[in-house]
Amino acid sequence: QSVLTQPPSASGTPGQRVTISCSGSSSNIGTNTVNWYQQLPGTAPKLLIYSNYQRPSGVPDRFSGSKSGTSASLAISGLQSEDEADYYCAAWDDSLGGWVFGGGTKLTVL
C-alpha cells in the first residue's frame, strides 16, 4: 500500500493527451513539491518533472506537471509509442521523515 495513490494503468492512442493522477496528504504533497519519474522497460528511472512542474533539460515539453492541494497530475500530450513506460510520482513526507512514492502507473500506447 503506497502512501501516494496512482491509478495502476492508463492508456491512449498516438497523438492523444493522457493524464496520470497522484493523490497524497497534507504531510507530503500538501506541504512539499512533487516529482515524476519515467521508467522504460528494463531501465533505471529517469526524472521527468521536479518541483511540481519543472522539466529537466532534455525532457520534451509534451510532458507537464501540476499540483493542487494534496494532489498532483502528470499530463502527456501528443502521445508517442516511446512514451510507453511506468510513471511514478514522489514527494518528501514530513510525518514519515522520508521520500514516498506512488505505486506507479503503467502507460500503454494503443
Place this chain on the structure above:
Amino acid sequence: EVQLVESGGGLVQPGGSLRLSCVASGFAFSRNWMNWVRQAPGKGLEWVASIKQDGSEKYYVDSVKGRFTISRDNAKNSMYLQMKSLRAEDTAVYYCTRVLGGGMDVWGQGTTVTVSS
C-alpha cells in the same frame, strides 16, 4: 559525464549481510544529498535511505531501521549501504540517486540483491 555506478549486490542467505557501494563521477559529490532507492521484482519504487552532504543527517524507511546503515566518503566520491539481518523481502534492485532541485535527478544502473537460501 554525470554518473553513478553501484556495486556489491549478489546472492545472500536470510540473516546475512551485504555492503553496497555507489561511486559518483562528473559532479561535486560532496554538495548533494544522496539516496538509496530499491525496486523489488515486478514492484514499484521504494525509498530506502538518505544522507546529507556531510553525513550529519541520515533517514531510513521504517522497514530497514536498525538493519541498514547509510554512509558516505566524500574524499572517495562514494556512498555505501551496509545491510545486515537481510530478509527475503529485501530482494530488489538497489539504485543510488542524487538529489538536486528537490528531485532525484541522477540514477545509477542499479545492483541486484537476492536474499534466498
